[in-house]
Amino acid sequence: MEKKRVITTIITLAIVILYSCSKETISDNFSAGVLSTEVYSHTLTKAIVRVRFFVYNATKDNGLVRFKSSDKLSIVYDSLKKITLPEQNNYSAAFIVSQGIDQEANMSDYFKNCEGIIRKLMHTSTPNNEIMLVKSGNQNHPTEILSNGLIRDASELDQTIADIYKNGYYIATDTLNLLKTIDSTINYMIAKASYSNRHIFIMVSRRKRFWQNIAMPTLINKAKQNNIKIHIIEDDYNFNTWSNLTFRKLLLNLNSCNHGIYYENAVKENIGNIPKLLNGGTECYEMLLTLNPTSYSLFTSGKSYEYNFTITLYTTQEKKEIEVPFNIYIE
Amino acid sequence: MKICFTILFLITVMATHAQKWEIGVVYSPYSITKLTFDKPYIIFDNYTSLIAGDNKQHGYFTWLSTGIYTRYNKRNYYAQAELNFFENKFKKQLPDWDLKNNNVFFTYSSVEMPWIMGYKVNPSGMLTFHIFAGINHKIERFKTVFFSSLSFTNFFNDDYNSTPEQNIDKEWRDELMKKFSPYYLDAIAGIGITYYGTTLNIRYESNLTDLNNEKKYYNANYKNLMMIRLSLNIKLYQPWKRKE
Numbered sequence: 001m002e003k004k005r006v007i008t009t010i011i012t013l014a015i016v017i018l019y020s021c022s023k024e025t026i027s028d029n030f031s032a033g034v035l036s037t038e039v040y041s042h043t044l045t046k047a048i049v050r051v052r053f054f055v056y057n058a059t060k061d062n063g064l065v066r067f068k069s070s071d072k073l074s075i076v077y078d079s080l081k082k083i084t085l086p087e088q089n090n091y092s093a094a095f096i097v098s099q100g101i102d103q104e105a106n107m108s109d110y111f112k113n114c115e116g117i118i119r120k121l122m123h124t125s126t127p128n129n130e131i132m133l134v135k136s137g138n139q140n141h142p143t144e145i146l147s148n149g150l151i152r153d154a155s156e157l158d159q160t161i162a163d164i165y166k167n168g169y170y171i172a173t174d175t176l177n178l179l180k181t182i183d184s185t186i187n188y189m190i191a192k193a194s195y196s197n198r199h200i201f202i203m204v205s206r207r208k209r210f211w212q213n214i215a216m217p218t219l220i221n222k223a224k225q226n227n228i229k230i231h232i233i234e235d236d237y238n239f240n241t242w243s244n245l246t247f248r249k250l251l252l253n254l255n256s257c258n259h260g261i262y263y264e265n266a267v268k269e270n271i272g273n274i275p276k277l278l279n280g281g282t283e284c285y286e287m288l289l290t291l292n293p294t295s296y297s298l299f300t301s302g303k304s305y306e307y308n309f310t311i312t313l314y315t316t317q318e319k320k321e322i323e324v325p326f327n328i329y330i331e
Numbered sequence: 332m333k334i335c336f337t338i339l340f341l342i343t344v345m346a347t348h349a350q351k352w353e354i355g356v357v358y359s360p361y362s363i364t365k366l367t368f369d370k371p372y373i374i375f376d377n378y379t380s381l382i383a384g385d386n387k388q389h390g391y392f393t394w395l396s397t398g399i400y401t402r403y404n405k406r407n408y409y410a411q412a413e414l415n416f417f418e419n420k421f422k423k424q425l426p427d428w429d430l431k432n433n434n435v436f437f438t439y440s441s442v443e444m445p446w447i448m449g450y451k452v453n454p455s456g457m458l459t460f461h462i463f464a465g466i467n468h469k470i471e472r473f474k475t476v477f478f479s480s481l482s483f484t485n486f487f488n489d490d491y492n493s494t495p496e497q498n499i500d501k502e503w504r505d506e507l508m509k510k511f512s513p514y515y516l517d518a519i520a521g522i523g524i525t526y527y528g529t530t531l532n533i534r535y536e537s538n539l540t541d542l543n544n545e546k547k548y549y550n551a552n553y554k555n556l557m558m559i560r561l562s563l564n565i566k567l568y569q570p571w572k573r574k575e
Contacts, residue, residue: 112379115378115380116379119378119380120378123378155547155548156549158380159370159371162372166382
């Protein structure tokens with residue numbers, strides 16, 4: 001198998017916060033992700049690509065930050081604009097959380113944050129969309145559907161979620177069989193979901209040892225075949241000790257609608273915007289790019305290529321650069 | 332005009348029964364409370380949660396709790412009405428509340444109007460013992476830090492200029508306070524002793540009516556509030572009492 005050649009090109013988009021008087025910090029309050037990539041046309045040496053992405057800054061009241069583009073682009077940058085996403089049908093979503101959360105240190109703040117994120121995501125999804133909560137088991141605990149099937153009142157799960165995140169964070173040394181859980185969830189959704197717009201949200205609550213054992217690409221392919229998008233939600237921005245190159249690489253590879261969506265830094269204040277993005281009719285950013293392969297690589301059909309672009313958020317007090325990876329797939 | 336007539340009527344009644352009326356001040360410096368919930372977790376509007384209570388009794392100093400009382404005595408019996416400002420404290424009831432701002436915790440104040448009937452065991456003694464029972468009207472909810480910072484709950488518009496971590500304490504506190512009904516009724520029972528004009532009471536209270544402003548099916552609602560409080564009634568004077 002030919003070694004996949006990844007070309008990293010930095011595109012710098014300068015995003016200027018107009019509310020320059022703000023004293024709040026960006027560092028822990030942004031969320032960004034790629035919604036879709038589409039290759040319009042390509043030759044061996046050139047690809048015209050459309051990338052839709054979102055960036056939210058929770059330090060601002062109006063959600064989406066305002067920006068102006070920078071011309072410091074290392075590749076050909078054709079346009080950048082704010083667009084309104086086309087309306088989508090309502091969606092069916094499953095939220096997968098873990099039985100037992102891998103904890104070795106006092107990380108109660110981390111779990112409080114996770115709890116708020118998943119609860120907000122559920123509440124902002126309902127009642128228009130339907131949701132379910134699945135608890136992934138281990139060798140001694142089977143996968144459980146904690147909700148009464150697909151439901152439209154997220155309040156039903158409030159007590160359950162609190163119980164998981166207040167009592168579940170013991171030190172777990174077993175290998176969680178998440179693969180089977182996701183597989184079962186996919187099968188369940190195929191049979192029961194009311195909508196063809198289907199999503200699975202996975203809360204990252206385990207560390208590298210667990211994730212390295214997951215054959216995630218296989219799973220993602222199965223989801224894709226069944227029109228289900230998998231979202232990996234991670235909140236380890238302040239806990240870099242959890243980060244691991246292999247783990248991150250896996251997650252970053254998902255950062256394309258060809259596979260799934262990975263939300264960098266899932267801040268609770270921002271996560272409520274995700275259902276709007278999935279339902280459509282809300283704003284995001286769209287850029288058109290002309291990508292060139294490196295001198296030692298040509299675009300080849302049937303292969304994926306990974307790129308990065310960098311968003312720069314500014315306030316008068318600080319500057320924050322967010323690296324957003326995305327994949328393109330050459331058919 | 333109605334108020335004037337009412338006051339005039341009361342003065343006339345008191346003057347008629349001058350020897351039997353007394354007025355004074357009430358001071359409740361200490362209380363032991365136990366607040367229970369009907370579900371294990373309190374879910375807040377900001378999507379966070381707290382473990383709902385520890386089902387234990389906790390003691391608090393309630394230094395600001397003061398009021399006035401009036402009492403009508405007749406033989407072994409007496410009837411008493413009070414108008415108090417009382418601090419309701421529940422800080423220790425939520426053990427997983429990791430306080431980031433110590434000035435903000437689960438406490439609020441209310442106006443209360445106890446109506447009490449009592450029986451004196453030895454009305455002519457120098458040291459009299461009595462038992463009593465009644466009801467207590469608990470009215471409204473006020474934030475209390477000091478008297479100068481009192482504000483009516485319906486006009487809460489805090490400037491949350493602090494960090495989100497500090498705000499969360501205020502949000503929790505305000506939400507928990509607003510979960511309380513602006514009016515509920517307590518049952519009262521207790522015992523006390525009177526020495527000259529000073530009465531020391533130990534009063535047990537428990538809610539008769541629902542504590543909740545609005546009950547939510549999937550959230551923890553207040554279930555029961557039990558309180559044992561120490562109160563001191565100090566007779567100021569009997570303005571209509573004739574010289575013996």
